[in-house]
Amino acid sequence: MLKLTLLPCVFGILLTCWSQRNLTSNAKTHTDLLCSPLMDGRGYVNNGCNKAGFYLLNEFERIGLVPMNGWKNQPFYINVNRFPGACKIKINGTKKIPGIDYLIHPSSAPFHGKLSLTAISAEEILSLPFKSFPPKQGIAFIQPKQISRDTLLMVRAKLEKLARIQVPVVEYTHRKLTWSVSSEQFMFPYIQVFDTSGRIQLHKFKIKLNAELKENYEVSNILGVVKAIQPSDSFIIVSAHYDHLGRMGKNTYFPGANDNASGVAMLLSLAEEIQQQPLVKHNVLFIAFAGEEIGLLGSQFFVNQPILDLKLISCVLNLDIMGSGEEGITVVNGAIQKDLFERLINLNELTESVSVIKARGQAANSDHYPFSEAGIPAIFIYTMGPNKNYHDVNDKSAMLTFNKFDQLHYLLLRFLQSF
Ligand SMILES: [Zn+2]
Structure with a gap:
């Protein structure tokens, strides 16, 4: 018979195993769906990107996120060369x-x-x-x-x-x-x-x-807020882009599993958790950006046409390529945003979530960039591992291990809770 004193510990382990299975399987479900042929590689043939945006709009609503100053999506227009036939x-x-x-x-x-x-x-x-x-x-x-x-x-x-x-x-x-x-x-x-x-x-x-230059094509950033427990003006942004490359002809599409269905899955899992336990002093704004692959257009638009005062943004945590992590994570801007980087390092020492956390300097390689150019503390985290499928037809959901997804989710959650 189990000793009673062991019960909380056993229960804790069981709960962790149960929640880990849940987190990973939810992430796989989102990734499978976002990478399915139905979403057309979340590009500009068959309205793929907007179908994914609609899915996320519903997910944000289901989780219980509220619009940002009345905006649940922020439309903008792009020119795009596409290959529909x-x-x-x-x-x-x-x-x-x-x-x-x-x-x-x-x-x-x-x-x-x-x-x-x-x-x-x-x-x-x-x-x-x-x-x-x-x-x-x-x-x-x-x-x-x-x-x-x-x-x-x-x-x-x-x-x-x-x-x-x-x-x-x-x-x-x-x-x-x-x-x-x-x-x-x-x-x-x-x-x-x-x-x-x-x-x-x-x-x-x-x-x-067949190729056609489509002008003024409408896409949208998807937005949702979890309000702080205490009345607060401050916002922490958690972002991940949901667009990818779309189709190259009728029969070939680029699924974009690691880049960046995996980051969207992480954003959704954090949103679920923060919705259950809001931060005490900071509102959290979750943004799924469009137009990243065509030149960070969604995040640039958000910074150019802000629907909240940029001065109120305390920090931006951008997530891209969250599907592996066996070889640790890299923090772009970690070498500049030393306070944010140290927080992550200290929390990782406590939680033993990932093997390595590397710091990089400034790089215009994801949606943190327009924010950091505007003087807002912003970091971009990506995972490292054996999966090298990048911007190719093999970046498929089935190729992702999500081996470190739960641990990373936990680390990022603790990071957000540390503000
Ligand atoms: Zn990406």
């Missing part, structure tokens, strides 16, 4: 798989027809001006294995200039394919082909590619 490429007569064998540059123009290529070296590309090219003739750049990162970036910038006004571009790369999203459209197509063979022959392309 055909995306088919045959190379030397063989059909290639989008997202695996090739990517379409996010700013690519549509193209229908055949394309033959002239190979051109890095040196030639870097020494403009070019002569004009006949139509249906493209240039091919084959990345040398030894090319330095800096040279590659310079070459790519030049190739983009060429596709913008002068000629179709094909880039052969042996590096991982990583997609993004753009608010402009070039005059010519730009295709990136994955090839590790080292023996690239110049190819003949047959392309059916």
Whole structure:
């Protein structure tokens, strides 16, 4: 028989196990849904981003969050180049798989027809001006294995200039394919082909590619508040972006599980907890941002058109890539916001939540950035681990372990409660 004195301890362990299972399984449920084909990669084909926004609007309401000064969503407008229709490429007569064998540059123009290529070296590309090219003739750049990162970036910038006004571009790369999203459209197509063979022959392309520049497309930041127990003017913001890259053609989408369905799942789990136990002295404003992947547009809009006085924001905690954590976490701005970083370190020593907490300096790599540029203390936390799927078709819900999700949830909760 269990001794009575052991009961609270056993109960505590059982409760922890039960709540851990619950937290992780809730996170998986949200992530599965946000990454399902129904949400179209939370981009701009089939209204994917807005479907996810609608889901979050309902979730915020279900949890019991209240609108921010009457705003439960904050609409804004973006220009976006999207790929809603055909995306088919045959190379030397063989059909290639989008997202695996090739990517379409996010700013690519549509193209229908055949394309033959002239190979051109890095040196030639870097020494403009070019002569004009006949139509249906493209240039091919084959990345040398030894090319330095800096040279590659310079070459790519030049190739983009060429596709913008002068000629179709094909880039052969042996590096991982990583997609993004753009608010402009070039005059010519730009295709990136994955090839590790080292023996690239110049190819003949047959392309059916639909692309359209959509202007003034409406998306929304989703907002909800948990009021402080004592009357307070101060706000702590917890944010995570819910948009991702969307579709590249009718049949291929980028699920964005780690980036950033996982961060949204963490935001929702914290919102549930804070709603049950509000902070004593600070209101907490939860924001699911749109437009992050296209250039931090949602957070920038929020800072430019604030619906609360920015001076009242005590701190911003931005969450992105919350699906692993086996190798610890990184705090962007941790090297600058020393007080916030120390709080995390001290709490982690107490709770033994994650193995390592690394500090980084300023970086414009997520939605904390417009806040810190406006002089508001803001940090961005991401997890580190073996999962390296980033901005690719394999960033799927099934690939996430959520191994450290509960521990991290607990650490972040204690962090918020420390104010
Ligand atoms: Zn992200």
